[in-house]
Amino acid sequence: MHRIAFIVYPGFELLDATGPAAVFNGANRALSLKGRPAFYRVELVSAGGGATESSCGIAVETRAIDAFDPEGAGTVLVVGAEREWLLPAVACPALAAALPGLTAAAERYGSVCSGGFVLAALGLLDGRRVATHWDASGPFARTFPQVEVDADALYVVDGRVWTSAGVTTGIDMALAMVAHDLDPSIAGEVAQRLVLYARRPGFQSQFSAVLRAQTKGDSPFAELIGWIQTNLGAPLDVPSLASRVGQTERTFHRRFLAATGLTPARFVETARLDAARMLLSRGLPLKTVAAEVGLSPTARFSEVFERRYGVSPRLFRDMQAGH
Structure with a gap:
């Protein structure tokens, strides 16, 4: 079985651990329904073991990190927390002593949300590209200049290092792990079981144009x-949008820009391209995607996509489909 150790500490963000854990349990369930054995075994690990209280007051039972056998460790993930709880974790002697050995033995290691601070403080992310919560990306980059922070991505995979932006993005990263370890179809079944709107790929921005406006x-x-x-x-x-809200074109353009920070044309193009990337990552034909997002014909779609992202939609689809 593939052992997954979530490193937790007092005040940790509960969903950083339980969200991904639910994904791995869902994968085991999907395998069971196909008559296949479970693949994942999830363990919660802390500095001293025993009951460890999360930031929301719910305590979880954990194993002491010095009692965790690094041999056969599959994945080691440090979960995040708010600053007042994170700083003691960064300075924890037990974590500092054990994590280098654990991460060296693991097939992959990384963090959810601000948990990357713990790894970076030990030099375990040097030279790597990582993701972290948008609110922590600035302090992270200033504190650890030897680490490349991607302030926009939902999650980043750099060799054996997997890092996510935080909270619900840990679920997206866990689904990507399931797709990598087992099969994209299993990951899809888990996402459906968890009633997720979509499996979000790592390249998707932490803040879409729609979310920024909302x-x-x-x-x-x-x-x-x-x-x-x-x-x-x-x-x-x-003209169509202005008419829909009962404003003159000039008034609509001015007020929309003031409200969203984007011109109507830029907002619409961004919304269309965000949707297009999601559809392309599922391997859909370019013609279908172009029609779905309102960028037909395919030649127009390709031109707009390549101008924005510097890569053709066909190549993007080939790189992303199935991951």
Whole structure:
């Protein structure tokens, strides 16, 4: 079996551990339904063992890290926490003594959310590209200049090192691990079982254009933004959108830019390309994707996609499909 050790400590973010753990358990369940043996064994590990309380007050039972046998370790992941709980973990002698050996023996290692601070403080991420929570990316980069921080990605895979942006992105990273270890179809079954909207690939931004706009609760265009997201194949030019909200084109353009930080054209193109990347990662034909997101014909779609990302949609699909 593939052993997965989540390294936790007082005040850890519960979902950083339980979210991915639910994915690995879901994979075992999917295998069982196919008459195949379980593949994953999840263990919670802490400095001293015993009950370890999370930030939300729920305690979990853990094994002491010095009693955890590094031989046969499959995956070692350090979970994240808010700053006041993270700093003691970074300075913990027991973790500092054991983690280098554990990560050296593991098939892969990494972190969820700000757990990367613990690894980076020990030099275990030097020369690597990593992801972390958007709110921690600046401090992380300043504190550890020898580590390349991708402040945008949901998760990053750099050799044996897997790191995620935080909280729910740990679920996305765990699904990618399942797809890598077993089969993308198993990962898909787990995602469906967990009622996830989609399996998000690592390249997807922590903040989509839609999410950025939705975070502004007083946005006068919240309803329009939701409609755009579900009608990408419709005419989404400025005259059509302005008419939909009952404004003149000039007024609409000015107010939309003020509310979202993007021009209507840029917002629509970004929403379409975000959706296109998701569809391409599923291996769909370019013609189908172009029609689905309102960028037909295929030549136009290819031109817009390559201008934005510097790679053709065909090559992007070939690189991402199945991962």
